[in-house]
Amino acid sequence: MSSSSGSNGSSVVVIGGTAGIGLAFARARAARGDEVVLTGRDAHRAGTVAKEIGARGIALDLSRPQEIGPALAGVERVDHLVLAGVARDRNTVAGYDVESALHLVTLKLVGYTEVVHTLAPRMPPTAESALVIFGGQAKERPYEGATTVATVNAGVTGMVRTLAAELAPVRVNAVHPGIVGDSPYWADKPAEVLEGYRAQTPTGRLARMRDVVDAVDLLLRNPAVNGVDLAVDGGWGWSPR
Template identity: 40%
Template sequence: MVGAGSHVVVVGGTKGLGYEVARACVARGARVTLTGRDLATAQARAKELGDLAGGAVCELTDWNSIRELFAGMDTVDHIVLTALDRDFNTIADFRPDDCARTTLMKTVGYATAVHEALPKFTADASVVMFSGLSMWRPVPGSTTISMANAGIIGLVNSLAVEVPPVRVNAITPGVVAGTAAVDDADDVRADWFEAMRQRTPAKRLPTADDIVASTLFLLECPGVNGANLVVDAGMHLA
């Protein structure tokens, strides 16, 4: 369970949905380590959440950084992997180096984090990895992230059978209302996001609170393993 006495690691927890997950875990009384690429930023964001939160640095394309993160921990009850580079890349103007970095971070980096955490996991430990609906419904410029999100599902399937009793699941958010990706979108992407909202049966996008609640469910429910929970307000149905 996520609560008093448990330790939750949120990789990519300094902003966006990762930060909201960290906030929710602290509110339940859990001890939270939230990570970012910059130590000062991670520590400042952790300070905002109070004494139960601590900030640490983790660069998911630096294997030593991941190793050092978990080497300094006693036990780990839950890991939430939300870190993401928003590489707006198209095949017409393809940038292989940018694509390689983002894909490496979100596939090999996620896998390495679980590898380094293995000796620290408790008997009821769980992992949640963030994928994204762009693997099925590409966004303009999502060539890289569509590939990376699809890779997360394969990784989850593999780990679920490799690391029992640790449970490993994915969450696939749709377009999430109120996030920077939506609020700060250019006109082309804003039109696409509005079209996606119109596709949902109730004409509403999921919110950050919806994603947080779904993440906590995956962390806590012992009967769910190797699952991909799609939280898109039914967008995939239309």
């Protein structure tokens, strides 16, 4: 099945689009009239979520990179590609979990790159084509248990540089969210925890999912933005006003 149905919108692929910010972005682009393909590890969930927002769902597990090419075989054209699939890995040096670390490293560095390897030939070779890679601000402000997360997110910066050089004129950027207060991961945290982070944020508010969606949209749509690591965190971690 082709990803193109003759619509006048862009062809958008969201890897990791069944929940959280990936889903919020996929929903926004589908509502705009773009043709959206979203992926998730579970075929039933991917299909169900895609149907709800007017997209197409594909089962794909980033931690199994050998299966990525076949899974994406039916996607013929990609104008915009978003790599948003993530995994939570709380890992310390003292209690290092090798399997958990390998899972995250494979998912985000090898899996992401294999998606690009598979889909880059299907992206029109112009500056209007673009991809955005999700990293995270743990690379700048690591916390206890961020041993692998911080390292992998720093690796995303290296991916942006090399992919921007290899794929030119197709553009490559990264978005690095900080604490996204209304995301599924953070929304259920105790109010006092979120307030503590809010107090450290110069804007006086935590980032929201819609803020990240807007940032991703900017990186994809502005043909002069390339090779950028964009933090979306309201300046969290700076000295408060």
